[in-house]
Amino acid sequence: MDYVVTALIYLFNRWWLLAIIAMPLAYFIFYKRSGSPSVLALSVFSFLGLIIVLSFFLSGVLSAPVIHHFGKLGIGYVxxxxxxxxxxxxxxxxxxxxxxxxxxxxxxxxIRYWDMRWRVYPVFEGYGIPTGKESFFVAKYMPLKPSEFVFIAKFSEGDKKRYCPQIKDELAKILQERKLVDQEVQHLQQSLFGRLSEEETDARLRKIRRAKDLDEAEQRFKALSEKRDYLWLKRDYLERLLYGDNFCEE
Structure with a gap:
């Protein structure tokens, strides 16, 4: 079932693929019956027009509820x-x-996307497509084809019952992981900077930020520092999901 749903969504959101299918279909339906080239031409143009209208203007309206129903919840990070x-x-x-x-x-x-009007659920909910680096968002995606996804602007009651306990558990894991990362960063910080002067510390920090000619300890420190910052941002976002009006409302 997942393969069928994913394939249908993929095709419907790409009108040019449907057009390739529609042209021979129109030939067999209309030309074989009428034998008239003019009828065939009119039929092909009608099919193409209908497909373009449906795919370009209505694809988000029609596919968003389907992806919301069959998709998998994910926390997005730009x-x-x-x-x-x-x-x-x-x-x-x-x-x-x-x-x-x-x-x-x-x-x-x-995933990749442009910030034009995209698939959003609920369909007519006001929503600003996230574009800023390090922005977070909630989405549902088709596991077999993650490019087929929908932004979630608001949880339904069913979503709240299903996902809010999982988000709470995820927040607890983030807090525990952040604590462990903090401890390792502090240990590396002491090892890398403990005996340096203020000028030497600044020089080494600049070197680490530039990520050039780093030794193993410096690479580890840079990676852990970035991970710590990410975990902090994700913690804040998960808390907003738990207490925000559009999501868990706890």
Missing amino acids: TASEKTMFFSATYKNYSSVRARLEALDGETKQ
Whole structure:
């Protein structure tokens, strides 16, 4: 069932693939019956027009509830964002965004998207597409094709019962992991900077930030420092989910 649903969503969100299927279908349905090239041409253009309208304007409306029902919940994190040469109706450059989706069971997927109007659930809920680096968001995605995902703007009552206890457990894990990372960072900090002067400490910190010619201890310190910052940001976001009006409302 998952394969079928994923394939249908994938096709529906790519009208040009449906057009390839529609043209021979129109031939067999109309031309074989009428034998008229003009009828065939009219039928093909009608099929293409219908497909483009449905896919371009209604794909988000129709596919978002399906992805919400069959998809897997993940916490998204924007890892990179850059402006493109394409403009919106308000002359604002669209952004090309790369993000990481982390499911509550630990599964991690990479996705890409633009900040144009995207699939959002609930369908007509006001929602600002996240573009800033280190931004978090909630999404549901198809495990077999993570590029088919929907932003979650608000939890339904069913979502609250299902996911809020898991989010609370995830927050507890984050706090415990952050504590362990803090301890290791402090140990490395003492080892790397304990005997250095203020000037030497500043120089070494600049070297670590630049990530050039680092030894093993410096690489470990940089990686753990970045992980600590990430865990801190994720902790704040999970707390907002737990206590925010649109999600768990605890």
